[in-house]
Amino acid sequence: MCTTKPFFDPLHLTELSFDALMEWLLSRSTTELVSLAQQVCAETYGNKVFLRGLIEFSNECLCDCLYCGIRKSNHKAQRYTLSDEEILETVKKGLSFGFKTFVLQSGEYRIELPERMARLLYQLRHITGEDVAFTLSCGVYPREVYREWKKAGANRYLLRFETSDESLFARLCPGKTLSKRLQALDDLKAEGYAVGSGFMVGLPGETVAIRLRNVLLCRELQLEMVGIGPFLPHPDTPLASESPLPIEETIRITALLRLLLPWANIPATTAAGSLHPQGREMMLAAGANVLMPNITPTEKKHHYLLYPNKICLDEDGWECLSCLSLRVASVGKEISFERGESILRDFSSPSFYFEKKPISH
Numbered sequence: 001m002c003t004t005k006p007f008f009d010p011l012h013l014t015e016l017s018f019d020a021l022m023e024w025l026l027s028r029s030t031t032e033l034v035s036l037a038q039q040v041c042a043e044t045y046g047n048k049v050f051l052r053g054l055i056e057f058s059n060e061c062l063c064d065c066l067y068c069g070i071r072k073s074n075h076k077a078q079r080y081t082l083s084d085e086e087i088l089e090t091v092k093k094g095l096s097f098g099f100k101t102f103v104l105q106s107g108e109y110r111i112e113l114p115e116r117m118a119r120l121l122y123q124l125r126h127i128t129g130e131d132v133a134f135t136l137s138c139g140v141y142p143r144e145v146y147r148e149w150k151k152a153g154a155n156r157y158l159l160r161f162e163t164s165d166e167s168l169f170a171r172l173c174p175g176k177t178l179s180k181r182l183q184a185l186d187d188l189k190a191e192g193y194a195v196g197s198g199f200m201v202g203l204p205g206e207t208v209a210i211r212l213r214n215v216l217l218c219r220e221l222q223l224e225m226v227g228i229g230p231f232l233p234h235p236d237t238p239l240a241s242e243s244p245l246p247i248e249e250t251i252r253i254t255a256l257l258r259l260l261l262p263w264a265n266i267p268a269t270t271a272a273g274s275l276h277p278q279g280r281e282m283m284l285a286a287g288a289n290v291l292m293p294n295i296t297p298t299e300k301k302h303h304y305l306l307y308p309n310k311i312c313l314d315e316d317g318w319e320c321l322s323c324l325s326l327r328v329a330s331v332g333k334e335i336s337f338e339r340g341e342s343i344l345r346d347f348s349s350p351s352f353y354f355e356k357k358p359i360s361h
């Protein structure tokens with residue numbers, strides 16, 4: 001059992017009202033926020049950075065989110081789906097490099113996916129045994145599908161809520177609702193998954209208050225993993241003419257997440273590295289503790305373009321490993337091949353340290 005004190009809240013931020021928290025945030029410099037988050041991250045995860053092998057197995061999608069490069073209306077996107085053999089081979093190779101966690105990500109609402117994924121997970125489990133964690137990130141499905149996937153061997157699920165603002169969500173994701181996405185997160189938790197969610201920073205129409213509410217929603221949901229990254233306008237989407245916020249905004253929000261969710265696994269995302277050459281290092285320095293090298297076969301990587309200028313597309317994911325070790329070392333951290341559960345898992349009773357009462361809005 002982990003002996004670290006899991007709920008480290010030296011600033012008593014969780015006792016502040018929404019307005020007081022906003023005032024506190026706006027009056028802190030980025031350097032101050034980063035330094036506080038670093039202390040909390042060191043208390044919880046030391047200097048470890050957990051690796052997850054990301055396999056983007058299909059860019060087919062029936063959704064039409066305005067921000068997303070693989071939305072169904074983007075006819076320029078060249079569609080692909082990896083075969084079971086390609087996925088199995090990629091996982092086997094990952095195992096030989098020491099990976100203990102794989103993330104299988106795709107577009108959403110693929111009618112044939114439920115059965116295929118269950119079959120694939122049984123096959124994957126057969127070759128990995130119980131030591132390895134599988135994370136799925138395939139969108140919203142009925143609860144029974146999540147149950148089947150869990151039975152077949154999935155452990156974790158990533159489903160970003162994208163924005164905590166209902167009307168902004170409805171505008172950006174036609175035909176979808178925030179409440180359905182939040183229901184899916186509840187379903188996943190009820191089915192026993194380690195649940196991850198998150199949001200984009202700087203979506204068009206997002207205010208500073210929405211951004212803070214995004215962070216607070218992550219806390220209220222008691223997420224074990226939080227994925228955030230800057231919104232980056234894709235040229236073949238309706239949001240092509242929008243501008244991203246400077247990387248600093250993502251860094252400040254990363255630091256605040258670490259302060260309010262000390263237990264969470266927080267990846268330093270590719271989107272941050274695509275906006276700024278040191279974006280991932282800056283996120284790691286601000287409390288992120290996970291990296292997800294993209295181990296999708298190189299010839300397919302180019303077609304999973306959620307946003308432009310995505311980094312590491314020409315490199316083989318395996319080549320990325322040495323580059324990542326150097327980047328991680330540059331911020332005084334060290335790559336770890338452990339399975340890397342959230343420390344939330346290490347305590348039998350979450351209420352031991354998590355005050356259920358949400359921060360009042």
Ligand code: SAM
Pocket residue numbers: 067068069105106107108137138139140158159160162199200229230231232233234271306307
């Ligand atoms: N279909 C799965 C789902 O709905 O959860 C996988 C999601 S999508 C392929 C992965 C994430 O990329 C999204 O949840 C979104 O936050 C992010 N994303 C999409 N378009 C983006 C953009 N233009 N800039 C930055 N991030 C983007």
Ligand code: FES
Pocket residue numbers: 061062063064065068069070071072106107108
């Ligand atoms: Fe489907 Fe982006 S619109 S994954």
